[in-house]
Amino acid sequence: MLDAALRLAERGGFDAVQMRDVATEANVALGTVYRYFTSKERLLLEAMVEEIEALAARLEARPPVGETPAARVVEVLSRGTASLQRHPEVTGAMVRAFGAADEADVVRRVGDIMTGIITGVMHDGPPTGRDLAVARTLQQVWLSSLIGWVGGVDEPARVVVDLETATDLLLGDGEEPAR
Amino acid sequence: MLDAALRLAERGGFDAVQMRDVATEANVALGTVYRYFTSKERLLLEAMVEEIEALAARLEARPPVGETPAARVVEVLSRGTASLQRHPEVTGAMVRAFGAADEADVVRRVGDIMTGIITGVMHDGPPTGRDLAVARTLQQVWLSSLIGWVGGVDEPARVVVDLETATDLLLGDGEEPAR
DNA sequence: GCCGGAATCGGAACATGTTTCACTTTGGCG
DNA sequence: CGCCAAAGTGAAACATGTTCCGATTCCGGC
Numbered sequence: 001m002l003d004a005a006l007r008l009a010e011r012g013g014f015d016a017v018q019m020r021d022v023a024t025e026a027n028v029a030l031g032t033v034y035r036y037f038t039s040k041e042r043l044l045l046e047a048m049v050e051e052i053e054a055l056a057a058r059l060e061a062r063p064p065v066g067e068t069p070a071a072r073v074v075e076v077l078s079r080g081t082a083s084l085q086r087h088p089e090v091t092g093a094m095v096r097a098f099g100a101a102d103e104a105d106v107v108r109r110v111g112d113i114m115t116g117i118i119t120g121v122m123h124d125g126p127p128t129g130r131d132l133a134v135a136r137t138l139q140q141v142w143l144s145s146l147i148g149w150v151g152g153v154d155e156p157a158r159v160v161v162d163l164e165t166a167t168d169l170l171l172g173d174g175e176e177p178a179r
Numbered sequence: 180m181l182d183a184a185l186r187l188a189e190r191g192g193f194d195a196v197q198m199r200d201v202a203t204e205a206n207v208a209l210g211t212v213y214r215y216f217t218s219k220e221r222l223l224l225e226a227m228v229e230e231i232e233a234l235a236a237r238l239e240a241r242p243p244v245g246e247t248p249a250a251r252v253v254e255v256l257s258r259g260t261a262s263l264q265r266h267p268e269v270t271g272a273m274v275r276a277f278g279a280a281d282e283a284d285v286v287r288r289v290g291d292i293m294t295g296i297i298t299g300v301m302h303d304g305p306p307t308g309r310d311l312a313v314a315r316t317l318q319q320v321w322l323s324s325l326i327g328w329v330g331g332v333d334e335p336a337r338v339v340v341d342l343e344t345a346t347d348l349l350l351g352d353g354e355e356p357a358r
Numbered sequence: 359g360c361c362g363g364a365a366t367c368g369g370a371a372c373a374t375g376t377t378t379c380a381c382t383t384t385g386g387c388g
Numbered sequence: 389c390g391c392c393a394a395a396g397t398g399a400a401a402c403a404t405g406t407t408c409c410g411a412t413t414c415c416g417g418c
Contacts, residue, residue: 019405029367031408040405099278104331111332137345140323141316152283153290166316170348198375208397210378219375 001026001033002047009044009093017044017093044097045106051094052113055083056120064121070171072121077142077163080117084146085156095150098143115139134170141166180205180212181226188223188272196223196272223276224285230273231292234262235299243300249350251300256321256342259296263325264335274329277322294318313349320345 004025008017019040023030037043064075084091101107118135119127127135145159183204187196198219202209216222243254263270280286297314298306306314324338 015404018403029369030406031368032366034406035365038406096279099326100275101330102275107327107330108332111327133344134348136341137316137320137348140341140345141319143323143326144319147278147322148286148290151280151286153287162315162319165312166319169313169316197373208399209376210398211396213376214395217376 001028001036001043002050005043005047006051006090009047009090010087011089013089014044014093014096016089019043039103041097041101042103042106044094045101045103045110048094048098049106049109049113051090052110055080056113056117058083059117060120068171069122070167073118073138073171074164074167076117076121077138077167078160081142081146081159081163085149085159088156091146092150095143095146099147111139111143114142137170138163138166180207180215180222181229184222184226185230185269188226188269189266190268192268193223193272193275195268198222218282220276220280221282221285223273224280224282224289227273227277228285228288228292230269231289234259235292235296237262238296239299247350248301249346252297252317252350253343253346255296255300256317256346257339260321260325260338260342264328264338267335270325271329274322274325278326290318290322293321316349317342317345 001022004022005017008021008025017040019033020030022043023033026033033043037046059076059079064072064079066072066075098107098110115132115135118138119131122131122135141162142159145154145162148154149156149159180201183201184196187200187204196219198212199209201222202212205212212222216225238255238258243251243258245251245254277286277289294311294314297317298310301310301314320341321338324333324341327333328335328338
């Protein structure tokens with residue numbers, strides 16, 4: 001069913017993921033879909049968990065090569081964003097579900113994975129408290145940017161720009177302008 | 180109609196704002212509601228613009244008194260958040276509309292007002308490029324936090340904590356811990 | 359192989375956002 | 389005053405998420 005949902009999202013985004021169609025596409029009855037996913041948002045969010053876990057795995061498989069933590073963070077966020085933007089409709093559907101959802105647990109899971117992607121490349125060893133704070137902030141910026149992009153407020157490229165800006169500010173790579 | 184929507188949102192949040200009820204409550208026909216607001220999200224977003232403009236005005240009327248920009252920013256964000264959290268259902272409805280909306284122009288307006296609240300207290304004179312970057316980042320954190328709170332992922336207090344953290348990191352108030 | 363319960367099916371029914379349309383009311387203007 | 393375009397009305401119809409339920413199928417344990 002998750003695959004079916006993704007297929008439908010691929011062309012048409014959120015609106016094209018209609019529960020009846022998901023059922024049909026998955027060769028299953030509508031009631032069965034609702035047995036496993038209590039709402040459309042949940043369905044899309046669980047798909048999002050899978051997608052973003054896969055993304056995290058891919059990123060981990062080929063770690064960023066930057067010298068500084070800031071460089072590595074930007075690299076991983078750029079690659080992640082690029083990957084998401086490669087399927088705009090799908091990402092759009094998922095992000096939209098995320099923004100509206102009343103499904104705390106899955107939403108939290110998605111956020112945690114995103115945060116993990118960031119902390120994972122900061123440096124060896126377990127992240128410090130500050131690392132976690134920075135990562136959480138970056139994750140929030142990431143999400144807001146995606147929402148802005150998905151909602152048509154910002155250009156696709158703006159997401160990466162925002163992330164670079166935020167990373168620079170948070171992990172200041174040296175030349176801090178006058179305060 | 181905006182008032183009617185707010186009244187309905189007050190108890191029951193997003194789901195309680197039903198277009199038929201809005202029409203009834205506003206003593207108007209359903210078609211008339213749709214003449215002025217092309218969707219439920221739009222209705223709520225326009226209400227959000229008004230609310231947040233009022234909030235901005237209140238904040239401007241009694242400016243924060245902190246010594247440093249960081250202190251003032253935290254103060255204004257705390258007060259703003261407190262104000263929003265005073266009517267959780269209403270804010271919930273509006274934030275949810277925000278997260279899902281496909282209404283770029285209004286969404287942008289809301290974001291701009293929020294950013295303006297922040298830049299307004301940084302220091303005298305027009306904001307520098309860096310100020311704008313910081314403010315945008317903070318606004319994104321603000322929104323993500325609100326979404327987290329509204330979605331039941333985080334405690335209400337978490338919003339302010341996140342904002343304090345982010346402000347500290349962005350406008351570092353001195354004692355930067357070891358990197 | 360048979361049984362009982364769980365899973366699935368089919369499909370109707372319901373709730374609510376959105377659209378449509380023919381009709382009426384309203385307010386300004388020549 | 390009389391008229392017209394714009395605004396509003398009332399009600400039905402449609403689209404889609406969600407719920408329900410009786411009938412059917414599937415499966416693991418006896």
